[in-house]
Amino acid sequence: MSKILEVKNLRTTFFTHLGEVQAVRGISFDLDEGGILGIVGESGSGKSVTSLSIMGLVDEPGKIVEGEIFFQGTDLTKLDHKDMMQFRGNEISMIFQDPMTSINPAFTIGNQLREVIMAHSDLNKDQAHERALELLKMVGIPDPESRIKNFPYQFSGGMRQRALIAMAIANNPKLLIADEPTTALDVTIQAQILELMRDLKDKINSSVILITHDLGVISEICDKVIVMYGGMIMEKADIKNLFAHPQHPYTRGLLLSIPTNVTGKKKRLIPIEGSPPDLMDPPSGCPFSPRCPHAMEICLKKAAPLFKISETQEASCWLHHQDAPEVSGMVKVEGEQS
Numbered sequence: 001m002s003k004i005l006e007v008k009n010l011r012t013t014f015f016t017h018l019g020e021v022q023a024v025r026g027i028s029f030d031l032d033e034g035g036i037l038g039i040v041g042e043s044g045s046g047k048s049v050t051s052l053s054i055m056g057l058v059d060e061p062g063k064i065v066e067g068e069i070f071f072q073g074t075d076l077t078k079l080d081h082k083d084m085m086q087f088r089g090n091e092i093s094m095i096f097q098d099p100m101t102s103i104n105p106a107f108t109i110g111n112q113l114r115e116v117i118m119a120h121s122d123l124n125k126d127q128a129h130e131r132a133l134e135l136l137k138m139v140g141i142p143d144p145e146s147r148i149k150n151f152p153y154q155f156s157g158g159m160r161q162r163a164l165i166a167m168a169i170a171n172n173p174k175l176l177i178a179d180e181p182t183t184a185l186d187v188t189i190q191a192q193i194l195e196l197m198r199d200l201k202d203k204i205n206s207s208v209i210l211i212t213h214d215l216g217v218i219s220e221i222c223d224k225v226i227v228m229y230g231g232m233i234m235e236k237a238d239i240k241n242l243f244a245h246p247q248h249p250y251t252r253g254l255l256l257s258i259p260t261n262v263t264g265k266k267k268r269l270i271p272i273e274g275s276p277p278d279l280m281d282p283p284s285g286c287p288f289s290p291r292c293p294h295a296m297e298i299c300l301k302k303a304a305p306l307f308k309i310s311e312t313q314e315a316s317c318w319l320h321h322q323d324a325p326e327v328s329g330m331v332k333v334e335g336e337q338s
Helices: 047-055 081-087 109-119 125-138 157-168 187-203 215-221 239-244 249-256 297-301
Strands: 003-016 019-032 036-040 062-071 092-095 175-179 207-212 224-229 232-238 307-310 313-315
Touching: 003 047, 003 207, 019 047, 019 062, 019 207, 019 232, 036 047, 036 215, 047 062, 047 092, 047 175, 047 207, 092 157, 109 125, 109 157, 125 157, 157 187, 175 187, 187 207, 187 215, 207 215, 215 239, 224 239, 224 249, 232 239, 232 249
Parallel strands: 036 207, 036 224, 092 175, 175 207
Antiparallel strands: 003 019, 003 062, 224 232, 232 313, 307 313
C-alpha cells in the first residue's frame, strides 16, 4: 500500500522570550492511503503542534527547525506561503478542536461554507450554495435548506461540529486531520461524530489523522496508533497490538487509567504519578523516565531508539534491549535498532 504522508525527523520549536520550547523533537511516521492514524498522548505531548506543522500553520514564534514532511512526494516544508495555500483546503484539510472558535459567530453557516467552497474552486455563488446544501446533508444536519441560514449560536455543539466537518471536506481533501474533534461533546454525540467521520472517509476517499488524548476514541476508529509524550514518539502500533500487548510503560499507564464500562465490575483507576516534562528544558534521556516505574540509569541519560517488536509495532524503551532486566510482557529485541 502506498504512503500518502511521510514525516521524517520533524522538529518544531517555539522561540519565546523565556527560551526555546521544543514542542516536537525528532519524530518520524507515515500514513497509508485510505488509512486512519491515531495520535494519542496527554496535553503538551506535541500532538497538535505535529498537525499544525503538517498544515503549515505554525505561527511565530514557532518554527519547523528540522525535518521533512512529504505529501504524495512533495516536501511541504519547502513550499512558500502561496504554494502551501494550494495544498491547504484542497489536498489537506483540518477539523479544529473547538467549533465555537473555528466558526465566525457573525456570519451564517451558509455564508461561511460558500466562502470555503469558492476559495478553492471555480464555482459561482449559486453553485457554491448548492454544494453547501449537499455538504450539510452529507454530514447529517436536518432540514439543510433552513439551517443553512442559521448563525452558529443557533446550532447545538454536535451540529456545530458537523458544520465544521462539512467545511473541512468541502473540496474532497485527500488527507483530513481531526484535532480532538469530540472533546467538548457528550458520549452519544461523540459516537455519532466518529461514525460520521468513518463514513465520510470512504465517501470522499480520504486518509485521516485523528488527534486525541482519549484511547477510547482511538479504539473506535483507528487502524494504527502513535503514542506521543514530551514531544517524542513512545510507541507505534496497529490498534490490536497496542491494546493487547502495549510495549512502552507510558502506553501501559494510559491503558490502566481508562475507566471500565463492564456492568457490575469495579476497577480502581491507576493514575500515572508525576507531571509531564518541561519542554523548555527537556530531559536528556527518555522524557518519561522521571515517572516510569522501570526507569534505569541509561533511561535518564539517553533516549532509547525505536525497537522493532514486530512488523506492526515499535517502542522507544530500553527494556527491549537484550541486556535489560526482565519485565513481564516486554519483548526483548536483538540487534541494532533505528
